[in-house]
Amino acid sequence: MPSLTRVPRSARKPAEDRRVDFERRVLRAVEELLAEGIPFTELAVQKIAAASGSARSTFYRYFPDKSRLLIRMAELATTDLFAAAEQWWADEHADRRAGVVRAIGVMIEGFRAHRHLLLALSEVATYDREVGAYWRSRVATFAALVHTRLDADRAAGRLADDLNPTATALVLTSMVERTITVACGLDTGISDEEVAEALGRAIWLVVYGDAP
The missing domain is CATH 1.10.10.60 (Homeodomain-like)
Incomplete structure (x- = not known):
């Protein structure tokens, strides 16, 4: 039976x-x-x-342990967030400024949806060796993608000859990470749309502002 x-x-x-x-x-x-x-x-x-x-x-x-927990939760929470930025850097940049503003908007939306977890990650990463190593590695992987695209675009003549791909990738990645963290962690009085527009404009100017 x-x-x-x-x-x-x-x-x-x-x-x-x-x-x-x-x-x-x-x-x-x-x-x-x-x-x-x-x-x-x-x-x-x-x-x-x-x-x-x-x-x-x-x-x-x-x-x-809780370090492994936070790392895995962060992986789940940031998948779509990083995917939006990675997609923009992989695409053709015909609509350069509008495209990056859209990508930043998706990143902000994704961060805000998991705001409490990602703010905890940012804090714990400063003193937990394992969590800190994970997050630095994740950001470095994204910075390497940006560097590769900048290097290719400069070689193709789409960017200024004196643009430094390595340094620029570091600046852009740090600027995006810190801006979104502050915008979602504090009551700035600035809307997410305004942040996306300003950050997208800043990225566009850094990359293409003095392009041929």
Whole structure:
């Protein structure tokens, strides 16, 4: 007689699906707890597990410590954010200024959607070696993409000959990261649309302002 409680093998989710579901629940739980004003350093594993409807043993199976937790949550939260910027740098820049403003707008929207988590990441990265190394590596990977595009465009004569791709990539990446963090972390009185327009204009001028 078939069991009335055991889920048939054909109906069970693959391990990867279970992991994705679990990580999404944890992400929602962490962001909700942070939104309540609880600092990330004070978030107990038991509280996160309870809020996500999971056991501590399950939590530790996926996340051996809170540093790994924050890194994985940041990966989930920034996927679309980085994708928007990477897409602009990969595209043709016929509508240079309008295109970069749109990309920055998507980045701001993505950051604001996960504001509490990403602000916690920014803070923890300053003193947690593992989290700091992850974030520096992630930003460096994006800066390398920008550098490659600038180098190619300069070689093709689309940019000023004296533009330094390495230094410019560092300036642009740092400017975007810091501006969006401040805009979403403080009550500046400036709308997201205004920030996107100003930041997009600044990027466009740095890259193409003195182009041939």
